[in-house]
């Protein structure tokens with residue numbers, strides 16, 4: 001599903017963010033990516049959806065070889081991957097409904113299918129009653145739930161979340177985690193970068209620790225005592 005072999009990413013300014021990293025993530029897994037600031041977590045995640053391109057090594061994501069993939073096929077790769085950011089990145093001029101619908105409209109889905117599916121995912125995230133509201137009228141937790149609805153509306157195989165609870169208080173963070181758990185239980189692979197050791201220690205999943213561009217720990221569910 002996601003396979004990286006001996007991947008190195010060197011930025012044009014000379015910074016090597018990922019060093020000779022190899023990893024396999026299987027369909028249906030939930031994986032935390034942890035590590036100190038500047039360790040390479042975001043770069044690791046960006047390589048998966050080809051926001052950044054590896055300098056060396058091989059990457060295969062959802063059946064696409066990211067080294068040889070043609071530019072015209074990148075949108076198809078991205079359809080397999082939903083992405084959630086710390087700062088939500090909703091479109092401020094669009095309503096909740098429009099934010100989620102847009103992700104389907106740009107890939108040419110029929111209006112009737114869009115309406116059915118958008119209402120379905122907004123129901124899943126508990127925001128069906130907010131369809132006409134604009135993002136700045138929502139709390140941070142609600143905005144993140146809209147962002148998650150948008151990320152899953154095209155039923156991706158993988159959901160990537162870069163610090164999804166980074167701007168949220170504990171209560172909202174737990175709500176977001178419950179939602180990610182539910183999405184994972186429906187079969188979607190979840191890869192989540194986080195600094196939140198309380199979450200990592202309480203909701204047990206595989207943990208990849210990255211430091212200085214290398215995996216320093218790859219631990220299955222169990223006893224981590226992770227503390228950032």
Ligand SMILES: Nc1ncnc2c1ncn2[C@@H]1O[C@H](COP(=O)(O)OP(=O)(O)OP(=O)(O)O)[C@@H](O)[C@H]1O
Nearest residue numbers: 011013015016017036037038039040041042043044
């Ligand atoms: N676009 C870029 N150009 C040059 N260097 C970059 C770029 N993006 C990240 N870096 C550098 O690569 C290294 C890894 O950064 P990255 O953002 O992947 O770390 P991170 O673990 O996600 O950090 P944080 O937890 O602070 O978000 C850092 O040294 C950073 O300064």
